[in-house]
Amino acid sequence: MKTIVITGATSGIGNLLVKEFVQKGYLVFAGYRNRNLKKRLEMFSENIIPFYIDLSKKWTIENAVHFILDRTEKIDTLINAAGCVIAGPMECLNVDRIREQFEVNTFAHLSLTQGLFEKLCLNGGGKIINISSTSSFGVYPFIAPYCASKRALDMLFNSMEIECGGDVKVISVKPGVIKTPLWEKSIELNKDVLGDNEKYQKELAFMIETAQKGAQSGLDAQKVVDLVVKIEGLEKPKPSYVIGFDAKVAEVVSHLPQKWINFIVRKMLEKRCIF
Numbered sequence: 001m002k003t004i005v006i007t008g009a010t011s012g013i014g015n016l017l018v019k020e021f022v023q024k025g026y027l028v029f030a031g032y033r034n035r036n037l038k039k040r041l042e043m044f045s046e047n048i049i050p051f052y053i054d055l056s057k058k059w060t061i062e063n064a065v066h067f068i069l070d071r072t073e074k075i076d077t078l079i080n081a082a083g084c085v086i087a088g089p090m091e092c093l094n095v096d097r098i099r100e101q102f103e104v105n106t107f108a109h110l111s112l113t114q115g116l117f118e119k120l121c122l123n124g125g126g127k128i129i130n131i132s133s134t135s136s137f138g139v140y141p142f143i144a145p146y147c148a149s150k151r152a153l154d155m156l157f158n159s160m161e162i163e164c165g166g167d168v169k170v171i172s173v174k175p176g177v178i179k180t181p182l183w184e185k186s187i188e189l190n191k192d193v194l195g196d197n198e199k200y201q202k203e204l205a206f207m208i209e210t211a212q213k214g215a216q217s218g219l220d221a222q223k224v225v226d227l228v229v230k231i232e233g234l235e236k237p238k239p240s241y242v243i244g245f246d247a248k249v250a251e252v253v254s255h256l257p258q259k260w261i262n263f264i265v266r267k268m269l270e271k272r273c274i275f
């Protein structure tokens with residue numbers, strides 16, 4: 001029986017991945033932060049072992065590592081799927097909020113991975129699949145903390161892949177906008193970002209509208225799941241996969257000179273057609 005560890009297991013892409021892999025006969029360690037949702041994971045299958053992890057709290061990552069290591073001899077694949085979006089204009093976004101973003105989307109994944117690394121290296125090397133984002137290409141204003149956290153995630157883990165000389169395979173999956181609860185949650189998470197600041201109100205309204213649109217019209221999350229399942233089964237996966245038309249456009253745009261990128265993004269922002 002293959003063993004897989006998945007964070008962000010109670011919602012969206014992570015939740016679908018848990019269900020998909022357990023149906024394929026895997027033993028799944030499923031990371032949750034909302035204790036009310038633990039039961040649902042347990043009830044789905046006896047081959048799901050839920051573990052508590054709040055990526056913004058270091059001690060829960062340490063506990064999660066011990067919990068998993070105590071219960072399994074080997075780990076075939078780790079999927080770092082949990083994530084959130086911190087948004088706002090760079091002029092007034094509190095730097096502590098940006099630190100929080102990096103803590104959850106970048107550093108916590110690295111800590112968890114380091115804790116599980118040895119067991120991922122057994123049996124000829126396991127896989128680490130990070131659910132990164134097209135935002136890693138860095139072309140979206142007002143969600144710069146999110147973009148930067150995903151870019152940093154990709155850079156740190158790509159280095160890991162090179163350094164460890166094939167002991168593990170590291171894969172970055174970069175979806176475009178996907179229909180999941182992430183967008184509604186991001187509206188809630190960032191609702192006080194401007195405080196009394198009058199500036200950027202128009203842009204904030206546009207951001208909210210865009211997030212609502214993403215929640216309704218993004219790509220079906222099952223498409224990402226299908227891709228991840230395929231990657232998990234490959235002997236020689238590529239280091240990076242881009243999924244969604246918008247993601248592919250962002251990738252192409254990211255190769256242009258920065259001056260051109262900024263021009264295009266400003267124009268799109270003016271025409272309210274970004275994302």
Ligand SMILES: NC(=O)c1ccc[n+]([C@@H]2O[C@H](COP(=O)([O-])OP(=O)(O)OC[C@H]3O[C@@H](n4cnc5c(N)ncnc54)[C@H](OP(=O)(O)O)[C@@H]3O)[C@@H](O)[C@H]2O)c1
Binds near residue numbers: 013034054
């Ligand atoms: N949706 C998109 O358009 C999109 C596009 C590109 C990449 N992604 C990436 O895909 C991944 C999955 O997101 P999703 O779209 O499936 O959104 P989602 O439904 O909101 O799922 C995110 C998961 O991460 C968990 N999470 C958030 N903050 C956490 C924390 N501090 N500690 C532990 N767990 C935490 C959430 O827990 P709760 O269930 O408790 O909220 C949830 O299970 C994320 O990394 C996201 O950045 C999403």
